[in-house]
Amino acid sequence: MSIPGLGQIAPQAPTSTQRTITLRPFGEWRFSIPHQHSTFSSNSSAAGVTVRLVSGTAERDGTELAPNSVYTFLPGTKSKLFTDQGCTLEINNTGGYPLEDRVVEYPSPEQSPMLQYINFHFGLQDFERAAAVTAQQQQQHGSIRYQQMKAQPKPGPRVLMCGPRGSGKTSLVKTLAALATRMGSQPLVANLNPTDGLLSLPGTLGAAVFGTLMDIEDPEGGFGVTNTPISGPSAVPVKNPMTFYFGREKVEDDAEMWKQMTERLAGLVSRKFERNRDVRVAGLLVDTPPLEEGWWRGRRGWRVNYVVVLGSAELQRAMGTRLAGEKTSYGEPIAVLGLDKSDGAVEIEKGWRQKSTETAIKEYFFGGIKARLSPFTQSASFDELVVFKAPDEPYEGAPVLERVEPTPEMAHWTLAVMIASVTDSPQTIRFSSILGFIVIADVDVERRRVKFLSPVSGRLGNHPLIWGRWPEPYLNLLA
Structure with a gap:
């Protein structure tokens, strides 16, 4: 192909994304994949950074990698692979992620x-x-x-x-x-x-x-x-x-x-x-x-x-x-x-933690790359929902929950569904276990209707909801 004024463009050789690293005993491969890329990419071949254990033994936080199996690490992963006997790893970054990684080895295992x-x-x-x-x-x-x-x-x-x-x-x-x-x-x-x-x-x-x-x-x-x-x-x-x-x-x-x-x-x-x-x-x-x-x-x-x-x-x-x-x-x-603290242990940045929280909420309702989920959009009247709001101030012996009516301010917040009855006392409800979560999509005050996203179909029944103060509504799941 030629472009006027530029002449013939030579074909570009594809950039290699695959490399092999070898670790000595008690060596580590530390890596960080930023959150920039969506975990819901439709291109599964570019879903993450893949790693294959070619030889030796390796583990992630104590869990062993199987030989010759391909593992995909998704955006938002900050971790390491460790070997106590030595290993060879094949790493493939086909998605072009700005992967940050390094090999760490010690002069002796004692260090x-x-x-x-x-x-x-x-x-x-x-x-x-x-x-x-x-x-x-x-x-x-x-x-x-x-x-x-x-x-x-x-x-x-x-x-x-x-x-x-x-x-x-x-x-x-x-x-x-x-x-x-x-x-x-x-x-x-x-x-x-x-x-x-x-x-x-x-x-x-x-x-x-x-x-x-x-x-x-x-x-x-x-x-x-x-x-x-x-x-x-x-x-x-x-x-x-x-x-x-x-x-x-x-x-x-x-x-x-x-x-x-x-x-x-x-x-x-x-x-x-x-x-x-x-x-x-x-x-x-x-x-x-x-x-x-x-x-x-x-x-x-x-x-x-x-x-x-x-x-x-x-x-x-x-x-x-x-x-x-x-x-x-x-x-x-x-x-x-x-x-001893590992020199690879670092404080998680606020931005990274916020992105991780967003990803956790998304995966709760929609699943991840390996398992997609189909949440249900439902609607209920104000009278069908019993919502308690956690107080803004710390608990000091006063009532721990306040019953509230849905308001537009509640949109995009994640509410906890409690394993309790709406007739239970606020104290009992507050200290009950969690059944699950819903996300409020919209509150229509005129019609007195609430639209929400739930991981399962069916009415909430007799279960009360708690509106906490965190995680904050970082994103609109229905956008």
Whole structure:
């Protein structure tokens, strides 16, 4: 082809998007794929950055990659792949994403924080095996004897992860949970940081049993909302979380409410331990908010026997002093352990977190690349909806909810559907578990009608709704 004045244009060779990297033992490939590209692209070949394990072994947050399988990492993924034996990875960026990545290798395994994390995992496994032996002995002796002794079977290791903002607490919790499931355990994982969501939308607190494989391709490393039953069929077994609706971004926005919710969540976890021997033996991993947000007030109900401090020798000393001589309700001392922070752990930028929140809401209603969902647009009269609004001010003993009539201001907000009755007290409704979420599309005051988006068809029935203060309505899902 020729263009007047420019002459003949030589054909351009296609730019290669594929490359191969080799990692030595205890090496890492760290990568970040920005949110700029839509996760709902119709071009599946450009859906993300693909990775194939050519040789050796590799894992993402404790979950192993299968040899020669192609994994697609979507926009909004910030993570790493680690190898303890060495590996070769084939990376293909056909979508042309502005991929930020680098290879990190250490002169010796002893210099990698992952060695500490793996050793800690094996220590927890020893504790779990001891708990399993005790449980087996109790079963052989018969439950009547132990009821007479009034001795509740001691659970496996209960770990509370703490540290400054951006110290890598959540990544380590994911890693320990995944390593435990690889050993056949069923640990219970709890998230007390409302900024994140454990198998739910941000603004919630929750806990779930992790006894099956975690989704390597999930941008949240297996903790995302697409790993729940609402997401439809999945190649990875879904989890069923116990979830409370906090409805605020940070603990300090309503510290007293957060404290009460964490105590109630701890009560549900205790009941789970009582009813499920395998979960009780596997133990508990608790992910906490950053230290400055006052998470310590909600610690006691969890009966943890390990407090792990990431990346802060000063905090480790303070925790050791505070817990010196203190014991759990099972009579165990509380060990305070300090682990090194990975130099790949960084504080998530506000813009990135906002985009992640938007993506989580979209995926809750519409699914992701691997599983598309078709939400339902429904309409209801004002009289058919019972809406409670969380107060703007923190909870200080006053009524925790105020019943309100739908208003245009409610448009594009995400409301929680509670497992409660509209006739229950505001206190009961506020501390009930979540059934699901809807998004308000439009409020017609003249006709007294509300149009909303729901992941399932059918009326809301007797379930009340809570209108929280976060996540804010960043986007219009019906635009």
